[in-house]
Amino acid sequence: MSSQHHWTIGASSLHRVVESEGAIMPPFEIFGDCTQAHLDANRDWLVPRFQDAASGLLVLTIQSFLIRQAGLNVLVDCCGGNGKDRMRPHFHRQNGPWLDTLRATGVGPEDIDIVLCTHLHVDHVGWNTRLENGRWVPTFPNARYLIAQREWDYWRNAGPAALQRTGDFITDSVLPIIESGQADMIGDHHALKSDISIEPAHGHTPGQKMLRLGSPGHEALLTADLMHHPLQVRYPEWSTRFCVDPDEARRTRLNFLKENANSGRLVFPCHFPAPTGGRIERDGSAYRFVYDGEGG
DSSP, rough: BBSEEEEEEEEEEEEEEEEEEEEEOHHHHHHHHHHHHHHHHHHHHHHHBBTTTTTOOEEEEEEEEEEETTTTTEEEEOOOOOOOOOOOOTTTOOOOOOOHHHTTOOOGGGGEEEEEEEEHHHHHHHGEEEEEEEEEESSTTOOEEEEEEEHHHHHHHOOGGTTTOOOOHHHTTTTHHHHHEHHHHHHEOOOETTTTEEEEEEEEEOOOOEEEEEEEEEEEEEOTTTTSSHHHHTTOOOBTTOOOOOOHHHHHHHHHHHHHHTOOOOOOOTTTTTTEEEEEETTTTTTEETTTTTTO
């Protein structure tokens, strides 16, 4: 069963918790390999759903995913957050209703058991913390925050240059959960339950994770930033300008697409517009993304 915001995957329910969705990124800023010829060749499906005709900006979603199963509440990623000082205008000092959107699922911040930080980028960690009496404190007081050890090792040693484009999200959105004692550093593979597991998706960042939900024959894959936009399904060799290791990101994406094409598995890339979930299908020498319920 599925809707624009809710799916049932085996014993679990999966909800999108959207912070924003709209035209926010120039294609040539995110994809160094993209040309106007690529956009023109795909205009019939890009516009208006995935690219705004007037501005030319790509449509991207900033969202979290909530998994509920038998009393366990798992939140995957935490969007941009409110009140944060950021270099990018889209994320600077936001004052949005994301917490209310979460509560509308029937789950409040105090009910979250596990927060999976798939990777430590500005648009995935913001709601890790909220401002309380002038201090950044964990938004989810009863949660364990899962962070890949190799991801943390990279960011804690990366230095200020790695944060110039975004602003220092590590200090306000990551360090407070470590200092509170709520962070657990995990290895490349980590099982939450027999049908909820965390796997490596390295390249975009050194320790990026994806989450596998369900059992064989009825699986969903939450792929974080393994791919940002459907153009990367059409052109899987494209890595973003924001990838720490573009070559490894490319290999990870190509292997993923090859393994999951025509498998029937539901795939949820974090930034694809609504309804986000769909399936990978082979399309000649490349691939295409077919949204759940929309057919081939």
